Amino acid sequence: MEALIRTLSLTLILTSFVVVEVRSLRRALVAYMVQALVMVAIIACFAAYHPALWIWAATAFLTKFALVSWMLSRSLQGADRECPPLVGPLTSGLIVAALAAASYSLLHHFATFLATTPLAQQEPFRTNVAVSLTLLFVGLYAIVTRRDAIKVVLGVCLMENGAHLSLVSLAATLRETVLIGVTTDVVVAVYLLLFLVRGIEARLGSRDTSRLVTLHG
Amino acid sequence: MASLLPTAALPLALLGCPLLFALTVWAVPRAARQAAWIAGSAVTLLLAVLQAASVVAAGPIPALGGEVLVDGLAALLSLLIAFLAFACSLYAAAYLPGPHLSDPERRATLERRLPLFQSLFLVLETTLLWVVTTNNVVLLWVALEATTLASALLVSFYGDSRALEAGYKYLLLLTVGITSAFFGCVLLYSAAQPHLGSESALLISNLRRVAGAIPPHIALIATLLLLIGFGTKAGLAPFHPWVADAHAEAPAPMSAFLSSIIIKVPFVGLLRVWSVFGPRYPELNHTLMALGAFTLVLGGVLAVTQDDLKRLFAYSSVAQVGFIAVALGTGHEFGYYAAVFFLVSHALTKALLFMSAGSVAYAARDLRSLAALGGLGRRLPLTFGCTLVGLFSLAGLPPFSGFAAKAGVVLAAAESRAWVVMAIALGASLFTLAYGVAVAQRVFLGAPRSPGLEEAREVPAPMWAAMLLLAAATLVLGLGPQLLDPLLGMAARMQGLP
Numbered sequence: 001m002e003a004l005i006r007t008l009s010l011t012l013i014l015t016s017f018v019v020v021e022v023r024s025l026r027r028a029l030v031a032y033m034v035q036a037l038v039m040v041a042i043i044a045c046f047a048a049y050h051p052a053l054w055i056w057a058a059t060a061f062l063t064k065f066a067l068v069s070w071m072l073s074r075s076l077q078g079a080d081r082e083c084p085p086l087v088g089p090l091t092s093g094l095i096v097a098a099l100a101a102a103s104y105s106l107l108h109h110f111a112t113f114l115a116t117t118p119l120a121q122q123e124p125f126r127t128n129v130a131v132s133l134t135l136l137f138v139g140l141y142a143i144v145t146r147r148d149a150i151k152v153v154l155g156v157c158l159m160e161n162g163a164h165l166s167l168v169s170l171a172a173t174l175r176e177t178v179l180i181g182v183t184t185d186v187v188v189a190v191y192l193l194l195f196l197v198r199g200i201e202a203r204l205g206s207r208d209t210s211r212l213v214t215l216h217g
Numbered sequence: 218m219a220s221l222l223p224t225a226a227l228p229l230a231l232l233g234c235p236l237l238f239a240l241t242v243w244a245v246p247r248a249a250r251q252a253a254w255i256a257g258s259a260v261t262l263l264l265a266v267l268q269a270a271s272v273v274a275a276g277p278i279p280a281l282g283g284e285v286l287v288d289g290l291a292a293l294l295s296l297l298i299a300f301l302a303f304a305c306s307l308y309a310a311a312y313l314p315g316p317h318l319s320d321p322e323r324r325a326t327l328e329r330r331l332p333l334f335q336s337l338f339l340v341l342e343t344t345l346l347w348v349v350t351t352n353n354v355v356l357l358w359v360a361l362e363a364t365t366l367a368s369a370l371l372v373s374f375y376g377d378s379r380a381l382e383a384g385y386k387y388l389l390l391l392t393v394g395i396t397s398a399f400f401g402c403v404l405l406y407s408a409a410q411p412h413l414g415s416e417s418a419l420l421i422s423n424l425r426r427v428a429g430a431i432p433p434h435i436a437l438i439a440t441l442l443l444l445i446g447f448g449t450k451a452g453l454a455p456f457h458p459w460v461a462d463a464h465a466e467a468p469a470p471m472s473a474f475l476s477s478i479i480i481k482v483p484f485v486g487l488l489r490v491w492s493v494f495g496p497r498y499p500e501l502n503h504t505l506m507a508l509g510a511f512t513l514v515l516g517g518v519l520a521v522t523q524d525d526l527k528r529l530f531a532y533s534s535v536a537q538v539g540f541i542a543v544a545l546g547t548g549h550e551f552g553y554y555a556a557v558f559f560l561v562s563h564a565l566t567k568a569l570l571f572m573s574a575g576s577v578a579y580a581a582r583d584l585r586s587l588a589a590l591g592g593l594g595r596r597l598p599l600t601f602g603c604t605l606v607g608l609f610s611l612a613g614l615p616p617f618s619g620f621a622a623k624a625g626v627v628l629a630a631a632e633s634r635a636w637v638v639m640a641i642a643l644g645a646s647l648f649t650l651a652y653g654v655a656v657a658q659r660v661f662l663g664a665p666r667s668p669g670l671e672e673a674r675e676v677p678a679p680m681w682a683a684m685l686l687l688a689a690a691t692l693v694l695g696l697g698p699q700l701l702d703p704l705l706g707m708a709a710r711m712q713g714l715p
Contacts, residue, residue, distance in 0.1 A: 173415035181359035
């Protein structure tokens with residue numbers, strides 16, 4: 001079980017790489033959906049340690065795989081090609097790979113620094129803590145360097161997946177009501193972001209966020 | 218009404234009331250929707266008054282097994298939220314859908330959206346009340362994110378490209394920023410859970426009991442993550458870039474609510490966590506004080522370079538939240554008292570000033586450029602008078618609440634022997650006075666600098682009534698700052714600060 005969870009966790013890093021680097025938005029969405037299913041599988045595996053996590057797994061399936069993917073799919077509406085990002089494909093691929101490898105190895109080495117409970121310091125929790133923060137950094141990288149608003153929203157989804165995974169690793173005993181509050185916030189945030197992106201696309205004829213320069217910040 | 222409701226039910230009634238009226242807005246005929254909004258805000262205000270009276274008489278009110286805890290701070294801020302929401306709903310009765318919408322099709326579109334605005338505003342009020350009354354560390358994050366979600370469409374209400382850009386940036390930056398606070402909450406829970414058990418570790422009121430058992434590096438990292446997340450929402454520099462865009466593009470009642478209370482509620486999370494860890498780790502206090510001083514200076518400099526009245530007030534809000542951070546960073550009981558007093562005073566003052574800016578735009582064909590305005594003083598005497606009250610209070614002049622608020626922050630810094638920060642705070646107050654006088658002079662005095670300003674007339678009664686209400690509150694609090702003491706004193710004493 002431990003080896004399976006570690007493999008699944010590392011798959012999350014691989015799928016986040018694909019989400020960020022693939023230029024086809026539909027393929028990026030498929031990669032995100034695979035990641036959501038892997039998240040569900042990880043939480044289901046953790047249910048062996050905490051049976052209450054079965055409800056978490058069901059919630060993750062409903063929100064991350066079903067609802068968020070459906071909303072993203074609706075927003076694509078035939079568009080497939082991503083607006084050119086700020087960083088070229090080769091450079092960006094190398095940066096993401098280096099970022100993911102560095103943050104994972106560093107965080108895995110120092111996981112006990114953040115995980116204070118004996119259980120959270122053991123495998124596979126330790127790997128999960130490192131993966132959760134790696135997803136956060138990769139998501140943040142996508143938000144900063146992608147110009148396509150849909151890719152930016154996918155970056156937010158990666159960050160939220162990282163946050164969700166940290167809950168499983170560090171706070172698995174949280175009540176379901178709290179978890180439902182957290183996931184509801186995520187779903188509504190993605191819905192509203194996509195709603196605003198559709199409005200911007202309707203007025204500017206583009207999802208290119210570099211054109212959002214009317215205001216001064 | 219108090220006898221009809223058991224004390225423990227008051228917090229839940231207060232949370233449920235705006236939600237109930239948010240549904241009512243959709244159920245009543247179109248002509249009655251604005252009245253339903255105002256009625257909802259008024260009933261919520263009444264409940265907040267009753268709740269505050271109960272807390273003063275009998276102490277903190279726990280509800281839902283301690284998940285909700287109305288202490289002095291929560292009761293005071295609930296009262297503030299309800300009062301400001303009532304004033305904004307009154308103002309909006311005449312202001313919305315917006316001034317000078319010459320295109321009838323656009324006006325009709327916005328009028329169709331009005332019920333959404335009204336009901337979302339009431340939902341937003343509930344989320345704000347939830348932030349100040351929740352005692353659950355993870356639900357505090359959920360509630361704060363909920364305030365962002367409820368307000369995003371209110372910011373982009375006008376639906377043009379500028380409003381959508383502002384709404385998108387607002388939602389994206391705050392959602393990303395507050396994710397760091399989420400990690401902070403999870404770390405705190407994870408560190409407290411072995412000592413308190415999985416249920417009790419969620420309760421903020423229990424954190425103090427085990428603060429010494431939480432490893433120092435976890436306490437420091439978690440508190441700094443909360444500072445980044447909540448600081449982004451509060452508009453602390455350098456996390457402030459969303460502030461001016463959102464304030465400038467939102468309708469005036471929303472700008473007033475945004476600047477007065479939405480950017481203040483993140484301080485509730487900071488106030489609660491800082492009072493636990495601040496006294497143990499002086500480096501946290503130094504960080505917050507330095508960040509506050511930097512925010513004070515940067516916000517003031519950015520404000521003075523603006524030509525748009527609403528953007529100027531927005532950057533001024535950035536500067537003013539720096540005062541709250543400085544006071545909280547002093548780490549002692551008086552600093553805590555001064556921080557909350559400043560928060561209340563600035564909320565009243567800035568709501569008044571954003572309403573004034575909205576009134577100027579309403580009367581002056583949607584003009585907000587300082588270079589294009591002028592000579593409105595004689596044409597808008599009530600708006601002029603209220604703006605002066607707001608500007609004088611903002612600058613910290615007596616007899617308005619800003620005087621006691623700024624004096625409190627300066628004295629708190631002096632008590633901590635933070636002389637440099639004290640000098641910066643005093644300098645920033647003088648700077649605020651300078652640009653406040655410049656605003657009054659350029660908008661209201663001299664000759665009109667644009668055609669059509671000669672025909673400007675005083676704004677409708679609901680708008681000036683809301684401004685007068687806030688101006689009166691600023692004056693009353695300035696003349697009797699001790700009025701807050703029953704709740705604020707209780708809140709400050711309960712923190713166990715030096």
